[in-house]
Every structure is written in C-alpha cells, then in structure tokens.
Amino acid sequence: xxxxxxxxxxxxxxxxxxxxxxxxxxxxxxxxxxxxxxxxxxxxxxxxxxxxxxxxxxxxxxxxxxxxxxxxxxxxxxxxxxxxxxxxxxxxxxxxxxxxxxxxxxxxxxxxxxxxxxxxxxxxxxxxxxxxxxxxxxxxxxxxxxxxxxxxxxxxxxxxxxxxxxxxxxxxxxxxxxxxxxxxxxxxxxxxxxx
DNA sequence: CACCGGATGGTCT
DNA sequence: GACCATCCGGTGT
Numbered sequence: 332x333x334x335x336x337x338x339x340x341x342x343x344x345x346x347x348x349x350x351x352x353x354x355x356x357x358x359x360x361x362x363x364x365x366x367x368x369x370x371x372x373x374x375x376x377x378x379x380x381x382x383x384x385x386x387x388x389x390x391x392x393x394x395x396x397x398x399x400x401x402x403x404x405x406x407x408x409x410x411x412x413x414x415x416x417x418x419x420x421x422x423x424x425x426x427x428x429x430x431x432x433x434x435x436x437x438x439x440x441x442x443x444x445x446x447x448x449x450x451x452x453x454x455x456x457x458x459x460x461x462x463x464x465x466x467x468x469x470x471x472x473x474x475x476x477x478x479x480x481x482x483x484x485x486x487x488x489x490x491x492x493x494x495x496x497x498x499x500x501x502x503x504x505x506x507x508x509x510x511x512x513x514x515x516x517x518x519x520x521x522x523x524x525x526x
Numbered sequence: 527c528a529c530c531g532g533a534t535g536g537t538c539t
Numbered sequence: 540g541a542c543c544a545t546c547c548g549g550t551g552t
Contacts, residue, residue, distance in 0.1 A: 375533070384533070386548090395548060412534050413545055431533060462534045502533050525534095 332439050334359050334368065334487035339480050342404035346421040346428040349403075350376040350516050353419065356489035358435050360468040361482055367440030367468045369458050370489055373433040373517040373524045375500045377418070380427065384506035387427030398476045399427035406484060408475045414462030417470050419479060419486070433461045433501070433515075435468075436523045444468070460525045492518045501525065 334357060342349060351374075359368040379387025379399070386409070387396050398407050399420055407418040407429050422428035435458045437444055444457045444467040458464040465471070470484065479486045496519045503510050517524045 377533075386533085391549090393549075409533090410547060411532070412543095412547095414534055416533065418533090433533085460534070500533075505532085 332366070332368075334485070336480050336482075336485040336487050339402075339404050339478070341480070341486070342419070342421060343423075346376050346378055346430060347514065349419070349421050350374045350430045350514070351495055353430060353432070353486065354495055354516060354518055355492045357438060357487040358432060358464075358468065358485075359487050360470055360474075360484050362469045364446075364469065365440055365443045367443045368438045368487070369435030369464065369468065369523075370438055370492070371432055371434075371486075372436050372492070372521040373515070375431040375433055375516070376421075376428070376514040377431060378422075378428045378514070382512070383509035384500065384503040384512075385427070385429075385509075387429075390427065392427075396427060399429055400425055401476075404479050406470075406474045406477045406479055408465075408470065408472050410472065411462065415465045415471055416461045417465050417474070431461060432464065434459050434517070434521075434523050434525050435464050436521060437467070440468075455522055459523045492521065494519050 377385040379385035380390040405420045417432045418429035458467045500515045
C-alpha cells in the first residue's frame with residue numbers, strides 16, 4: 332500500500348478552510364509494528380489568540396504551544412488526561428492556529444488498530460474520538476513538531492465523501508462565548524464521527 | 527513546590 | 540448520566 336502525501340503548500344490556507352479540506356484526507360502513521368491509516372471524518376478549528384478555547388489564547392507562548400507559532404503543516408500533540416491528542420498546525424508563522432483531528436474512519440492496518448485498542452472492541456470504537464484514533468494509529472508525544480507532509484506521520488491524498496456538516500465544538504463548556512463558535516466540521520452520516 | 531483543571535474515554539448505574 | 544483514572548501544563552507562592 333502506497334500513499335501520496337500532500338505538499339507543504341496544502342496547509343497554507345485559512346484555518347477554517349483547512350479544517351474542511353482535511354475531511355476526506357488520509358491520516359497515515361508508520362511504526363515498527365506496521366502502518367495504519369484512516370480517512371479524516373471530523374475536525375475542529377482552534378484560532379488563537381482570540382479563541383478562548385485555544386491553548387494559544389492571548390498568544391500564550393510556552394514550550395507546549397511553541398510549535399503553533401511556527402510554519403503550518405506540523406503536528407501539535409499534547410496529553411489530555413490519559414490520552415494523546417493530534418492537531419495540525421495552521422496559519423502563518425506567529426499565528427498560533429490549529430485543527431484538531433477528532434475522528435477517522437479506519438482504512439488500512441485495522442488489525443494493528445484492534446491490537447492497540449483491544450481485540451474485542453467494536454469497529455466503531457477503534458477511532459471515533461480524538462484520543463481513540465491516536466492510540467489506534469500509534470500517534471504519541473514523540474510525534475510533536477513532526478512535519479505532516481512526509482513519513483512517518485503524514486496527511487495523504489484522500490477521496491470524496493458526502494456533504495460536510497457544521498456545529499459547535501465539543502468539551503469546551505468553560506470557554507465563554509467561544510463555546511458557541513461553529514468551528515466543528517464532520518462528514519454527514521459517517522458513523523465514526525464522535526458523539 | 528502545591529494546587530487546579532482540563533479539546534477524553536471507559537465503566538457502572 | 541455520574542464517576543474517576545491519571546498526568547501534565549500553567550499559575551501562583
């Protein structure tokens with residue numbers, strides 16, 4: 332199985348457009364154990380410094396958020412409770428914006444995904460959430476800052492899916508008015524979209 | 527150095 | 540729907 336990674340220029344588009352453009356693209360991770368991939372079916376945009384829900388709100392610049400201030404197309408990974416979450420850095424240099432990958436539909440390497448997530452798990456449970464998909468694909472904090480247009484972690488050319496739907500973001504109840512921004516995007520009807 | 531609070535997920539009721 | 544495992548970044552002392 333071979334994949335065609337996107338070029339670095341793919342990430343040079345406004346963050347809300349990138350969040351939509353990423354839907355239907357393939358997310359691929361190669362590890363020593365093997366390669367696994369899935370179609371991106373749900374994303375969320377975080378547009379600092381004005382977005383109260385973003386880690387980069389108010390241009391907060393720390394070791395953790397540093398990669399967001401660099402060029403787009405790199406991985407911003409961070410630990411949430413017991414899970415690692417994956418974001419795609421967006422926006423030009425010094426514009427700390429990202430797109431969170433919230434769900435993918437398994438494509439290749441599903442056996443590896445079951446091995447990582449648990450053999451007796453339902454297929455829908457493999458990758459239907461931001462913490463689930465990183466575990467299924469083997470994405471870790473070791474991927475922090477990695478470019479997403481080349482191996483071992485990359486965004487590759489995808490395929491056409493149905494219409495995109497829009498809504499408010501998940502899990503940001505304490506973010507003031509930012510909780511109402513319609514910055515969540517997903518493939519309508521896809522069963523791997525998180526609930 | 528102590529404290530607090532999550533961009534979650536799994537389990538049990 | 541409620542509870543909590545488990546951990547680290549950010550902040551204040």
